Amino acid sequence: MASERKTAPMRVLVTGGSGLVGKAIEHAVQQEGGKLEGEEWIFLSTKDANLVDVGQTRAVFEKHRPTHVIHLAAKVGGLFLHMKENLHFLRDNIKINDNVLQTAHEMGVTKVVSCLSSCIFPDKTTYPIDETMIHNGPPHDSNFGYSHAKRMIDVQNRAYFQQFGHRYTAVIPTNVFGPYDNFNIENGHVLSALINKTHKAKTAGTPVNVCGSGSPRRQFIYSLDLGRLIIWALREYDEIEPLILSVAEEDEVSIKDAVHMIADALDFKGKVHFDTSMSDGQLKKTASNAKLRRYLPDFTFTPLQKGIQMTCDWFIANYDIART
Known part of the structure; x- marks a missing residue:
């Protein structure tokens, strides 16, 4: 069954295709030979359709007639915007997801792989x-x-x-970082915001001010690794149950260690100040990648220091177009 789907030509529609993960998938498909013969890949951005609107969702599906969908699109924001507008984030994302999944169903899409977030897990839980x-x-x-x-x-x-017997599934990445991320200091992902903050401090000759003690621990996955894994999931992962995509538990690092890796990558020699008057948030969100390893025991993740170095290099080289 899996081999039949794998060899048949696919027309893959990627929603949220211009963001961090979409760009990583595009790189894997176009630069790393991830595209098979006869395949077509379409990367959508918000300019192509507002997926909150069912009519626009339907129109873009009718235009491209996908056989497979990777669903990355979501309404996202920084922590404080989420705290202020939980209702907006609830309603818009329910609409986006229902529009994409129901339209895929109505148009006979073979498979959908949606991207969830590690924040969906219970606040009070056991680890991993x-x-x-x-x-x-x-x-x-x-x-x-x-x-x-x-x-x-x-x-x-x-x-x-x-x-209906549809094979629609989902993957759950841990903290993602890499080229094309949102590097905004106020609402970007933690590593990318710190990269921008450190770059500005180096330019200005000032210390880097890090919110909190630096003690929270996170599992970081380089976006290109995630892109490769999502393509694998589209081709090979047949379960409906979600799959956590993450580095191992022992690869979890503290924010403090990550900040020092960023300082090394940017050759920042100044002072790093940890502002302990600011909240640390969740101290850890340790996730198990045991299920992924049962499928892919030999997959090699990009080491964190190397991924940070490549992300910093991209940020400096593309500063004019980076989301800051």
Whole structure:
């Protein structure tokens, strides 16, 4: 079954195709020989369709007639915007996800792989987190609207399989970083915001001010590794149950260690100040990649220092177009 799908020509529609993960998938397809003969890949951005609108979603699906979909598009924002507008994040993301999944169903799409987020897991839980624990309790209060909307993708995937036999599934990456990320200091991902902050401090000759003690620990996955894994999941992963895509538990690092890696990559010699009057947030969100390793025991992740160096190099080289 899997080999039949793999050899048949695919027309893959990637929603959210201009973002961090979409650009990584595009790189893997176009630069690394990830595209098979006869395949077509279409990378959508917000300019192509507003997926909150069912009519625009339908129109873009009718235009491209995909056989497969990688669903990355989401309404996202920084921590404080999430805290202020949980209802907006809930409603818009429920609409986006329902429009994409239902339109895929109506148009006979063979497979959909949606991208969830590690923030969907229960706030109070045991570690390491695994795929069976998504619905075991409420997510963190700060972005509960976004988290519940993302959880509903898993619920819908199960329902589409139960009612129609569709193989719609989802992957759950841990903290992603890499080229084309949002480097905005206020609402970017943690590593990318720190890269921009350190670059500005080096230019200005000032210290880097890091929010919190630097003690929270995170598992960081380089975006190009994630892109390769999502392409693999589209071709080979046949379960409806979600799959965590992450480096190993022992590769979890503290924010403090990550900041020093960034300083090394940017040749920043100044002082790093940890502002302990600011909140640390969750101290850890350790996830298990045991299920992924059962499928791909030999997959090699980009070492964190190397991924940070490549991201810093990209940021400096593309500063004029980077999202800052």
